[in-house]
Amino acid sequence: MRFIAALILAAAGLSAPAADQTPAANSDASALPGILKAAGDYCEVVKGMALNFVCLERIREQENFFTRGTGSSRNSPDAIKRAKSKTRTFAYDYQIVKSKDDVRESRMLLEEDGRKRHEENAELPTLKFSGRNLVYGPVGFLSRYWQSYFTYEIVGREEIGGRKAIVIRAAPKTEREENNNRGRVWVDASSHQILRLEMEPPNTGPADVVVGNDSAAVGADFRRQLTWTIDYGIEKKGVLFPSRQTIRETYVSDTGYSVVKREVVFDYSDYRYFTVEVEIK
Numbered sequence: 121m122r123f124i125a126a127l128i129l130a131a132a133g134l135s136a137p138a139a140d141q142t143p144a145a146n147s148d149a150s151a152l153p154g155i156l157k158a159a160g161d162y163c164e165v166v167k168g169m170a171l172n173f174v175c176l177e178r179i180r181e182q183e184n185f186f187t188r189g190t191g192s193s194r195n196s197p198d199a200i201k202r203a204k205s206k207t208r209t210f211a212y213d214y215q216i217v218k219s220k221d222d223v224r225e226s227r228m229l230l231e232e233d234g235r236k237r238h239e240e241n242a243e244l245p246t247l248k249f250s251g252r253n254l255v256y257g258p259v260g261f262l263s264r265y266w267q268s269y270f271t272y273e274i275v276g277r278e279e280i281g282g283r284k285a286i287v288i289r290a291a292p293k294t295e296r297e298e299n300n301n302r303g304r305v306w307v308d309a310s311s312h313q314i315l316r317l318e319m320e321p322p323n324t325g326p327a328d329v330v331v332g333n334d335s336a337a338v339g340a341d342f343r344r345q346l347t348w349t350i351d352y353g354i355e356k357k358g359v360l361f362p363s364r365q366t367i368r369e370t371y372v373s374d375t376g377y378s379v380v381k382r383e384v385v386f387d388y389s390d391y392r393y394f395t396v397e398v399e400i401k
Contacts, residue, residue, distance in 0.1 A: 148273075148274035149274075151274070152272060152273075152274055152288075155274075155286060155288070155307060155312065156262065156267060156272060158312035159258075159262045159305075159307050159312045159314065160262055160263060160264045160267055161312070162258070162262075162311075162312050162313055162314065163258050163259045163262050163263040163264070163314075164263060164264060165358070165359065165398050166255065166256060166258060166259055166359055167256065167259045167263055168398070169218070169359060169396060169397055169398045170218065170219055170220075170395055170396075170397040171216060171217065171218040171255070171395060171396060171397075172215075172216075172217045172218075172393075172394040172395035172396075173215065173216060173361075173391055173392060173393045173394060173395075173396070174213055174214065174215045174391075174392045174394075175213075175214055175361075175388050175389065175390055175391040175392065176211065176212075176213065176214070176230075176388070176389050176390040177211070177212040177213075177214035177227070177386060177387070177388055178209070178210070178211050178386070178387045178389075179208075179209065179210040179211075179212070179384065179385070179386050179387075180207065180208075180209050180384070180385045180387075181207065181208045181209075181382070181383070181384045181385075182205055182206070182207045182382065182383050182384075183205065183206045183207075183381065183382045184202045184204075184205050184379070184380060184381055184382070185202070185203050185204050185205070185206070186200045186201065186202055186203055186379065187200070187201060187203035200379060202379070208232075208233060208245070209231075209232070209233055209234065210229065210231065210232050210233075210245060211229075211230040211231035211232075212227040212228060212229055212230060212242065213227065213228040213230060214226075214227050214388070215227070216255065223253065223256075225252060225253075226241060227241075227242045227243075227244070228240050228241070228242060229242035232245075251348065251350070251365055251367065251386070254350055254362040254365060255361060255362065257314070257317045257350050257352075257362075258305070258314035258317065258352075260299050260301070261290050261301075261303070261305050261317065262290075262305060262307075262314065266299065269292060269293055269294075269296075269299070270290045270291060270292055270293065271290070271291050271292075271293055272288050272289070272290055273288065273289045274286060274287070274288055274289075275287050275288065275289045275304065277309070278306065280306055280315045280316055280351075281315070281353055283308055283309075283310075283315060284308070284309040284310070285306040285307060285308055285309060285315050285316070286306070286307045286309050287304055287305070287306055287307075288304065288305045288306075288307060289302075289303075289304050290302065290303060290304070290305060300321075301319040301320065301321055301348075302319070302320050303317060303318050303319035303320055303348075304317075304318045305317055305318075311358075313352070313355075313358075313359075313360050314352055314360065315351070315352055315353075315360065316349065316350065316351050316352065317348075317349065317350045317352075318347065318348070318349045319347075319348045319349075319350075320345070320346065320347055320348070321346050321348065342371040342372060342373050342374075343371070343372055343374075344369060344370075344371060344381075345369075345370045345371070345372050345378075346367070346368070346369055346370075347366075347367070347368045347370070348365070348366075348367050349364075349365065349366045349367075349368075350362055350364070350365045351363050351364045351365070354388070354391055356391070356393055356396050357396050357398050358398060359396065359398060361388070361391060362386075362388050363387070363388055363389075364385065364386065364387050364388065365385075365386045366383065366384070366385050366386075367383070367384045368380060368382070368383045368384075369381045369382040369383070
């Protein structure tokens with residue numbers, strides 16, 4: 121089974137820049153195969169582990185609504201402005217159980233908009249965006265199977281939570297229906313664990329920015345840009361588990377300015393592990 125994380129859209133590409141030929145770029149290019157092999161080995165451990173845990177999942181969704189601004193020109197960043205926001209919050213006990221090739225997720229609703237709840241086998245609310253199989257996010261980019269479907273390039277080095285990371289850009293070699301994400305991966309420079317994923321699902325096409333009762337009334341053409349970031353900050357038996365995911369929907373105009381339409385943040389804490397069995401090969 122080819123485990124991958126999936127971004128769910130309740131409602132309906134990036135191209136890599138030309139390769140830098142500086143000595144640093146050449147050094148990165150020579151180091152890349154070894155990094156990919158080590159990261160691929162880590163992903164095989166993640167893919168193969170037996171798993172049973174429960175954690176606290178807190179969700180905060182903010183949706184912004186817009187009105188006409190003071191700018192009269194389509195080039196003006198004041199052409200539209202945020203008029204109001206709507207925020208919803210939820211808290212769940214989130215469980216994932218994986219045995220062999222069977223992965224099951226379940227939730228118990230604990231709190232909604234600050235009010236106590238108790239609902240077993242709860243469905244996620246009608247969020248426009250949500251994600252599943254986050255534990256297996258690294259597998260979809262860097263497992264041995266998927267590496268043959270992507271091109272990779274080292275694009276930088278950063279520090280995350282005090283850990284040095286190598287930043288790798290990944291892009292599909294060809295367009296396809298399954299696992300067609302582009303993005304960046306932060307690989308721990310020492311352990312080659314995956315510290316962060318930042319994915320950009322395929323462009324969903326032009327977007328209408330609602331301004332009051334008018335649609336696309338500001339004169340600029342917008343495209344919808346989705347960014348899905350998963351941070352892996354909680355470690356158990358050498359495997360990193362999700363600590364946060366952020367899904368952001370941004371409308372970017374053809375004239376260079378952008379507005380955030382929606383942001384959903386999922387925070388994970390209080391992990392209770394019943395089974396984490398890993399096999400080192």
